[in-house]
Amino acid sequence: MSESITSVLAQRPLGLVFDIDGTLSPIAPTPDAARLYPGAAEYLRQASRFAHVGIITGRAVADGARIVNVEGLTYVGTHGLEWCQGLPSTHEIELIPEAVPYAQPGQELLDLAEKELVPQIPGLIVQRKSVGGTLHYRLASDPEQARTKILATLKEPAARLHMHLDEGKRAVEILAPLTINKGKALRRFVEHFRLKGVIFAGDDRTDLYGLLEIERLRQDGYAAHGIAVQHADTPPALLEHADSVVHGVEAMVDTLQQMTIAIGEEKE
Template sequence: MVSEDITKVLTQRPLGLVFDIDGTLSPIAQTPDEAKLYPGAAGYLQRASKFAHVGVLTGRAVADGARIVNLEGLTYIGTHGLEWCDGLPTTHPVQLLPEAVPFLEPGKELLDLAEKELKPKIPGLVIQRKNIGGTIHYRLADDPEAARQLILNTLKEPAARLNMHIDEGKRAVEILAPLTINKGKALRRFVEHFNLKGVIFAGDDRTDLHGILEIERLRQDGYAAHAIAVQHADTPPAVLEHADTIVQGVEEMVKLLEQITIDVSRTNA
């Protein structure tokens, strides 16, 4: 059974269901390429898409997020909102926000520097390139905290010179365009794009906090909106503080997704 608050949102039409991937519908993997949806998640997403607008909102590039989910009929929003695709990128064009274009080359230059300067010094470092910037994963480093400091110290000055922004996730350093685009603004765009009356958003990490806070603002604006936080040992406290519902880990999130799918099917009957 889902909570009464979630049920109220699920009765709204048009309805939106928006999910982060890593740590939400996919267990955190040792490397980005190893990530897979939790068993059953894809089927529930596909069923839900018959009754709701389903979005995948990820820090990964659209192509990478779509590779993992691999379902047609969903909206894929990548790089924290800089990319948008109305279906799988193999069949639909990926739209890049115009204001992000000037940061294509600076982002590439900064990641080239990371490849040259950091990879030889940090065994196990994984550099994940995106259309704009990318993510440097140090989860496999022998000393993750020392690796983190070396990454930040190496990239701080070049990032400032190239006008790129540095942020952090779980055992990862993000290279971002210095734009006010984030998962919250992307979520708002999704709601307005589909003229939604109700929306549920689920995430687990620091960058998902923007989406969770946007849920609060959407409620203030009269929408039926609900935020779900997936709790792990390293989930930022602010994510848990501002969420409406907290579930323990990806397995519990996928069980809740199953119940949401059942409920949304019933409300459409």
């Protein structure tokens, strides 16, 4: 681990915040097939004894918690629209108030996608969330053609329903037109727990908001460090704004293990 990570880990209260897909879980062919890398869940569990551990994902809270399945963590879903202070089986999922009006328009767009796009694009997967959802076209025979078709079909209805379209890795996101993102969620997490130090790790376009927020937190006097998990298709901006880069999920989980050991020793 770098010296800067070590210095952040010495802070108390400390926060460790992670994306799931491509960060702690290898990218899977379908959303339901995703699994945490071996050992990751136990390291998260151990880390939560000494730090506030958060999961910030584009998945719905219930879906993200299904994959991680560790009690005592803060689960933040749909890029910051949903919050749960533990597993949803034992804690209430909170939808932020400003997102509520967009739940129905989001479902309308997903209904449209299932009616018009699924029959035309074999392999297209519609992933529903409490607000909006994600259309995964990774399994389409021609992914680029699928992307073009999805955007062309949804552009006008999304504008009419006041919803926002964004993109991830082989995916089109249907989002509420709010300024909520992983960076805003990270700031809320830091302020909620009154942290002095925080580390954030992610791998995709939406995680750039988290890395940019790490920079702002540092400017505001917090000890903060951003980690980019590099894959073949990692956006260059993510690497530019990261304080450190690890190559792949296995290396990220190794780093998580080292951080867990370090904060355990610091506590002793």
